[in-house]
Amino acid sequence: MQKQSIQTITSNLLNSTGCNELPIDVNKIASYLNVTIYAIELPEDISGILDVRTEPIILINKEHVLPRQRFSIAHELGHYQFHHLLGIIHVDKKSYYRNIKSTQGLDIIEIEANQFAANLLMPEDLIRNELEKYEDFIDMDEDIVAIMAAKFNVSVTAMGFRIHNLGYSWP
Numbered sequence: 001m002q003k004q005s006i007q008t009i010t011s012n013l014l015n016s017t018g019c020n021e022l023p024i025d026v027n028k029i030a031s032y033l034n035v036t037i038y039a040i041e042l043p044e045d046i047s048g049i050l051d052v053r054t055e056p057i058i059l060i061n062k063e064h065v066l067p068r069q070r071f072s073i074a075h076e077l078g079h080y081q082f083h084h085l086l087g088i089i090h091v092d093k094k095s096y097y098r099n100i101k102s103t104q105g106l107d108i109i110e111i112e113a114n115q116f117a118a119n120l121l122m123p124e125d126l127i128r129n130e131l132e133k134y135e136d137f138i139d140m141d142e143d144i145v146a147i148m149a150a151k152f153n154v155s156v157t158a159m160g161f162r163i164h165n166l167g168y169s170w171p
């Protein structure tokens, strides 16, 4: 799965569902894909579960803050789009981004699910539109990243990575 094709897929999904306003309505996209979301009690270290034994279901940890729940839903939708034939139940533990930062990294399906989630919740054109409002945005300004994170309803960490990956500088 190439990065470009992930972007094409998420962009088509956003267009098909009419999701062009912030924050992106990830529940609407799930429902468009006929995936049911349940926010339930899960062990603290479990972020999300994709269960495709019968009807596709995503379980997310209701104790986690909303930006994290939204990212978990998008991440599991990524698995649903690309990997659900690899297993019937997929369980995601811990913070995806914490794992990415480690030198070992993650296996390819986790990277792809993260790229899908980042592209879905933080579309490149919307990020660039928002950042253009800050004429003096040169280096990664923590206040601006926090404002952007709030606008997109994602974590500050996820937003920081996204902006960085789009080629903006990082102190």
Ligand SMILES: [Zn+2]
Residues within 6 Å of the ligand: 075, 079, 091, 092, 109, 110, 113
């Ligand atoms: Zn995963």
